Every structure is written in structure tokens, then in C-alpha cells.
Amino acid sequence: MRYILPFFLLASFSLSAKSLGRKYYVNFLGHVHKNPSKDSSSLTVLQCSHSVKILKSKSNVPNWTYVEVGEDKGYIQTRFLSNKRPKCLQEKYPKFYLGLDLDITEMYFWGRLYDQYFQGRSKIK
Amino acid sequence: MKKNKYILFLICFYILGLSAQTESNSDAVTFEEKENEVINYDNIKKVLQNDGLDSSASEKKSYVKQVKQERKKINKEKYNFPSKNDFWKLMSELWLVKNAQLLRWDFPRPEYGIDKAFKQLLERYGYYNYAFKILVVNTPQITHFALPAGEKESIFILSLPFMRSLDLTKVDLSLLLLEDFLRLKEEFFQDEVDFDKSLLGTNFYEKKMDKKVILKVLESYSELVFKKGFTFQQQYKITKKMDSLLKSEPQLWGAYFRLYKKIDQFIKSDMLYKNYLKVYPSPELQIQWLSPKKKVI
Numbered sequence: 001m002r003y004i005l006p007f008f009l010l011a012s013f014s015l016s017a018k019s020l021g022r023k024y025y026v027n028f029l030g031h032v033h034k035n036p037s038k039d040s041s042s043l044t045v046l047q048c049s050h051s052v053k054i055l056k057s058k059s060n061v062p063n064w065t066y067v068e069v070g071e072d073k074g075y076i077q078t079r080f081l082s083n084k085r086p087k088c089l090q091e092k093y094p095k096f097y098l099g100l101d102l103d104i105t106e107m108y109f110w111g112r113l114y115d116q117y118f119q120g121r122s123k124i125k
Numbered sequence: 126m127k128k129n130k131y132i133l134f135l136i137c138f139y140i141l142g143l144s145a146q147t148e149s150n151s152d153a154v155t156f157e158e159k160e161n162e163v164i165n166y167d168n169i170k171k172v173l174q175n176d177g178l179d180s181s182a183s184e185k186k187s188y189v190k191q192v193k194q195e196r197k198k199i200n201k202e203k204y205n206f207p208s209k210n211d212f213w214k215l216m217s218e219l220w221l222v223k224n225a226q227l228l229r230w231d232f233p234r235p236e237y238g239i240d241k242a243f244k245q246l247l248e249r250y251g252y253y254n255y256a257f258k259i260l261v262v263n264t265p266q267i268t269h270f271a272l273p274a275g276e277k278e279s280i281f282i283l284s285l286p287f288m289r290s291l292d293l294t295k296v297d298l299s300l301l302l303l304e305d306f307l308r309l310k311e312e313f314f315q316d317e318v319d320f321d322k323s324l325l326g327t328n329f330y331e332k333k334m335d336k337k338v339i340l341k342v343l344e345s346y347s348e349l350v351f352k353k354g355f356t357f358q359q360q361y362k363i364t365k366k367m368d369s370l371l372k373s374e375p376q377l378w379g380a381y382f383r384l385y386k387k388i389d390q391f392i393k394s395d396m397l398y399k400n401y402l403k404v405y406p407s408p409e410l411q412i413q414w415l416s417p418k419k420k421v422i
Binding site for chain 1 (some may be wrong): 149203204205206207211214215218219221222223230231233234236237239240241243244248252253254255256257258259260261280325329334336339348
């Protein structure tokens with residue numbers, strides 16, 4: 001008992017030291033990738049406003065953030081993360097969203113859409 | 126031994142605490158509401174009057190009423206049918222998801238730079254603060270198309286085999302996207318999607334959501350994108366609009382004119398694109414509409 005408690009304290013301290021805070025996922029659905037690449041395999045699917053733990057990456061890859069979601073650690077495009085909780089369509093229209101009856105494959109593809117889009121916005125005059 | 130007993134006690138205490146918490150969560154009523162249910166203020170009216178507590182009791186009653194109304198409102202809002210902008214965004218993406226295998230858009234692709242070229246073109250013609258998403262598909266079933274995604278947002282589809290077969294440049298592709306963008310602005314597509322548009326922004330509380338609406342919209346999308354497309358009148362309007370927009374820059378106008386000559390020749394020779402004419406009638410006529418009229422002396 002004498003030895004277990006300090007061990008837990010040390011372990012929890014070392015874990016929290018890695019974390020750089022939390023951010024929210026902003027798209028309708030999305031993926032946590034194994035590697036910092038759009039075509040890298042998906043570890044898990046995320047929903048809009050899902051809170052993710054930001055981790056310090058071993059290799060700093062521009063435009064990608066190393067995160068922890070549940071038990072998975074992987075990469076999300078930095079532009080898909082926000083400090084503020086986003087307004088999501090799932091939360092705005094929960095019953096309509098349920099009515100869409102999305103299965104796992106459809107949720108997977110919906111997340112992939114955001115990886116495959118080339119996105120842009122013309123400037124504000 | 127003493128230590129173990131202490132740990133056991135702590136665990137029991139923790140479990141009890143958790144169960145109490147879940148109970149309170151499932152109840153999800155405020156303290157005032159509970160109190161209001163337990164105490165029947167009408168039975169003790171006289172006592173309250175004598176004690177001068179009747180005013181605070183009525184205050185409490187009105188507060189509880191307010192809380193209940195607010196909760197009902199929040200619950201009712203959950204049954205909102207999406208607004209016009211949100212609906213188009215959801216339906217366009219749902220259609221892309223449902224047709225992912227047919228459209229074959231989930232494949233590795235390089236950065237083409239089309240997004241930057243199109244952004245510049247939008248800004249050049251004064252279309253500021255417009256968001257866009259471009260999805261490159263690996264099929265000849267669709268050549269180029271724009272789907273609605275809200276008031277100032279659009280989703281563009283571009284076919285990789287079409288781009289490659291015609292050897293289209295970034296300028297060519299941006300011009301096609303601008304044309305599609307103008308079609309969306311005219312709401313040709315939105316007008317043609319067949320469903321009860323009065324549903325948009327309504328509420329279906331205490332009713333069943335009609336899932337057939339979604340199926341009907343998706344079917345309508347497929348019909349328009351693959352078969353029906355646009356009418357001659359709509360095509361004429363868009364071609365003339367492009368003509369007047371691009372005339373101020375002869376280089377771009379020339380690129381647009383040459384692009385249609387290329388498309389016209391190509392679709393006449395390649396059977397894979399036989400549906401092009403059904404969706405966009407017709408490049409041959411568009412060339413005629415663009416060509417300067419010959420003066421008869």
C-alpha cells in the first residue's frame with residue numbers, strides 16, 4: 001500500500017504533463033488518423049463538439065495535431081479543432097439527426113468527406 | 126486489517142454517492158418543482174395567509190411554472206426541422222455519403238490547387254465571403270456539379286477522369302466551377318428538388334417525423350445530377366451571365382469559349398459522357414450563344 005499510492009500519483013502526474021489542454025472537434029463527423037495524413041487509416045470516428053485531449057507530438061507535423069480520444073491516440077487536422085464549443089447540427093436538430101438513421105459505414109464516409117474536401121473561402125471585402 | 130476496513134468503507138461510500146447522483150440525474154427536476162409537487166398550497170391557504178407567506182408561495186408557484194414552460198420549450202426545440210440553409214447542407218452531404226461507392230470520391234489524391242484558383246476567381250468578380258468545398262470524384266458518371274450547402278456555402282463536384290481526358294487547366298476548372306456557382310445562386314437546383322418546402326424550419330413535436338421526405342429528396346438529387354440536369358432556358362441564362370461577366374477580361378472569355386469548344390468535341394466522340402447533354406444542354410448551343418453575332422449588310 002505504501003508503495004502503490006506514490007506510484008499512482010507519479011503516473012497521473014506524468015500523464016497530465018503530456019496533455020496540452022482540450023479542444024473541440026468542429027465538423028459534422030470526422031476521423032482520428034493513425035498518422036498525420038488524410039489517407040492514413042482511421043482509429044475512431046468523432047462527432048461534432050467532441051472534446052479531445054491535445055498531446056505533445058514526438059514529431060511536429062504542420063497542420064496536424066496529436067490528440068487522445070478515449071483509448072486512441074492519433075492525429076486530427078488542426079483546422080478541424082477549436083477552443084470554443086462549436087454549434088453543431090446534431091445538437092441543433094437532434095431528433096431530425098436521429099431520423100437520418102446513419103449506420104457505421106455512413107458515419108465513416110461522412111467523416112471521410114471532410115478529409116477529402118478541398119476547402120476555401122473568398123475573402124471578406 | 127484496519128486499513129483494509131477503511132478502504133472497504135471508502136468504496137461503499139463512493140458507490141452510494143454514485144447511485145445517489147444517477148438518481149438525481151434521472152429525476153432531472155428542480156428542487157422547487159419537487160417541493161411544489163409535495164406541498165399542496167391550496168390546503169394550507171389560511172395558515173399561509175396568517176403567516177404572510179402566501180405571497181412567497183405564489184412567487185414560488187409562478188417560478189415553477191416558468192421552469193416547466195422553459196423545459197417544454199427546450200424539449201420542443203429538439204423536434205425542429207432544419208432551416209433552409211442547414212437542410213441543404215445536410216442533404217447534400219447525406220447524398221454524397223449515400224452515393225460514396227458510386228461516385229468513388231474516397232481515394233488518395235494530390236493537391237490540385239483548384240481551390241486557390243477558384244478563390245481568386247470568386248474574389249475577382251466580387252463574390253466575397255463565400256465558402257466552398259470541392260470534392261474530386263473518380264468516375265465519369267458525373268462531370269461537374271454544384272450542390273447547395275447554405276446561403277454562402279457550396280459543394281462542388283469535379284470528375285477526375287473528365288479533368289484528365291480534357292486536360293483541363295486550373296483556369297478551365299475554375300471557370301466551370303464559377304458557372305456551377307452561378308447556377309446555385311439562381312437556385313435552379315433547389316427549385317427542382319421535389320419535396321414539401323414548407324416543412325423547412327417547422328417543428329414536428331408530438332408528431333412522427335416523415336422519413337419519406339428525406340428519401341424523396343435523395344432520389345430527387347440523383348435524378349437531377351445524373352439524368353435531368355438543367356433546361357435550355359436555364360443554360361442560356363447562365364451562359365449569357367458568364368459572357369457578360371468575363372467580357373471585361375478577354376483572356377478569361379477566350380479560355381471559356383475554347384473550353385466549350387473542347388467539351389463539345391469531346392462529348393461527341395466519347396460514349397462515356399453521353400449523359401452530359403442531358404444534364405447540360407448543350408455545349409454546341411452555348412458556343413452559338415457566346416459567339417458574336419454576324420452583321421448582315
